[in-house]
Amino acid sequence: MSLFLVPRKLDDRNRNHYRIVRLKNKLGTNSMASGEVTLNGAVGYLIGEQGSGLRQIMKTVSLSRLSHGVRAAAMMRRCLNEALQVARHRRQFGQRIIEFPLLRRQLMKIMLPTEQALSVFLFAGHTMAAANAGDEQAEKLLRILTPLLKLRACRDNVPVATGAMEIRGGNGYIEDWVNARLIRDAQVGLLWEGTSNINALDVVSRAIPKVRAHEALVQALRARLDDIGALPGQFKDQLVKQLDRAISFAEEIASDQQQEDKARMAVSALYNVTSAILLAWEGTLAGQAGGDARRILLARLVLDHRLLPQDPMAAGASDFDKAAADMLLGEEPVGFDRVIKTLTSL
Numbered sequence: 001m002s003l004f005l006v007p008r009k010l011d012d013r014n015r016n017h018y019r020i021v022r023l024k025n026k027l028g029t030n031s032m033a034s035g036e037v038t039l040n041g042a043v044g045y046l047i048g049e050q051g052s053g054l055r056q057i058m059k060t061v062s063l064s065r066l067s068h069g070v071r072a073a074a075m076m077r078r079c080l081n082e083a084l085q086v087a088r089h090r091r092q093f094g095q096r097i098i099e100f101p102l103l104r105r106q107l108m109k110i111m112l113p114t115e116q117a118l119s120v121f122l123f124a125g126h127t128m129a130a131a132n133a134g135d136e137q138a139e140k141l142l143r144i145l146t147p148l149l150k151l152r153a154c155r156d157n158v159p160v161a162t163g164a165m166e167i168r169g170g171n172g173y174i175e176d177w178v179n180a181r182l183i184r185d186a187q188v189g190l191l192w193e194g195t196s197n198i199n200a201l202d203v204v205s206r207a208i209p210k211v212r213a214h215e216a217l218v219q220a221l222r223a224r225l226d227d228i229g230a231l232p233g234q235f236k237d238q239l240v241k242q243l244d245r246a247i248s249f250a251e252e253i254a255s256d257q258q259q260e261d262k263a264r265m266a267v268s269a270l271y272n273v274t275s276a277i278l279l280a281w282e283g284t285l286a287g288q289a290g291g292d293a294r295r296i297l298l299a300r301l302v303l304d305h306r307l308l309p310q311d312p313m314a315a316g317a318s319d320f321d322k323a324a325a326d327m328l329l330g331e332e333p334v335g336f337d338r339v340i341k342t343l344t345s346l
């Protein structure tokens with residue numbers, strides 16, 4: 001496979017020999033056209049070496065995969081903002097709907113993946129800036145962060161969009177509001193620039209065994225863990241332990257083709273532990289500077305709900321969830337000491 005530049009017009013200003021067969025009728029992303037083009041007799045100029053097209057285009061694909069992660073994170077933010085806005089104003093049974101315990105739980109299920117994606121995409125963006133400036137370690141780190149974010153944020157975007165529609169109630173289904181469009185547009189992230197399976201295989205069959213990119217991830221996350229000595233030891237130890245587990249699991253899957261069916265599990269574990277450490281780091285730094293420490297609560301929610309085993313029928317297990325939801329769904333920042341007290345007492 002090779003790359004070609006196919007100009008729209010020829011040197012004599014006539015149109016090149018291509019034909020747009022049709023514009024495709026898609027599920028979503030309708031403001032961006034997708035079409036089928038035939039290039040019968042078209043003039044094209046070879047870019048780079050013949051046969052190196054796939055290698056060349058993968059650079060563009062990586063950037064585009066990252067942009068899909070960013071798009072999914074932004075769409076989830078829109079979903080969360082819409083859901084919070086409705087929940088804070090819609091009244092049913094004499095109360096604002098945000099006061100109902102079941103609805104609070106639904107809101108948290110929208111908030112958690114949204115905040116995870118924010119932390120991971122900013123981390124990836126920061127890493128990309130360093131990689132573009134020639135930092136080889138950052139390039140290695142970006143090599144694994146990109147498929148992690150692409151896979152997980154794009155997948156999370158789908159239930160988040162559906163959840164936000166449900167919170168708007170019947171109006172969420174009506175095109176006067178944005179929710180139906182968000183649901184349609186969320187789906188493309190599962191396909192475009194590689195499905196979830198292809199991104200998972202990229203991690204376990206290339207980024208880990210060939211580039212050893214997971215080593216750069218461990219190094220970057222350990223540096224952040226070193227920054228957050230102010231966190232309670234037990235909580236920090238849990239973050240370290242889950243990082244070690246996720247890395248060992250991913251290495252095991254990457255080294256054994258018989259375990260390919262677990263590739264997505266390995267990628268999700270890496271993404272979740274990365275987000276948990278970033279959230280804890282962000283919350284600690286902000287809290288210690290006298291600001292909002294609530295992102296530490298999100299880190300604990302990632303640990304509890306995405307990384308540690310949970311008994312779905314253990315009634316008392318949700319006490320921390322309720323306390324965290326009270327703070328996270330509130331509109332006021334919460335200081336470091338209060339967050340740590342909640343973290344250690346429940």
Ligand SMILES: Cc1cc2nc3c(=O)[nH]c(=O)nc-3n(C[C@H](O)[C@H](O)[C@H](O)COP(=O)(O)OP(=O)(O)OC[C@H]3O[C@@H](n4cnc5c(N)ncnc54)[C@H](O)[C@@H]3O)c2cc1C
Nearest residue numbers: 026028029033034188190191192193194195196197198201
């Ligand atoms: C809106 C839109 C715009 C697009 N724009 C472009 C574009 O500009 N340029 C371009 O080149 N492409 C574009 N695409 C194509 C897109 O990248 C592909 O459709 C996508 O990568 C999936 O490939 P496929 O359609 O060949 O599916 P297939 O590869 O046939 O996949 C079918 C199913 O099989 C699974 N599968 C395939 N291989 C494996 C495997 N080894 N292990 C496990 N499961 C596997 C996939 O996960 C998927 O679920 C676009 C797609 C969309 C929807």
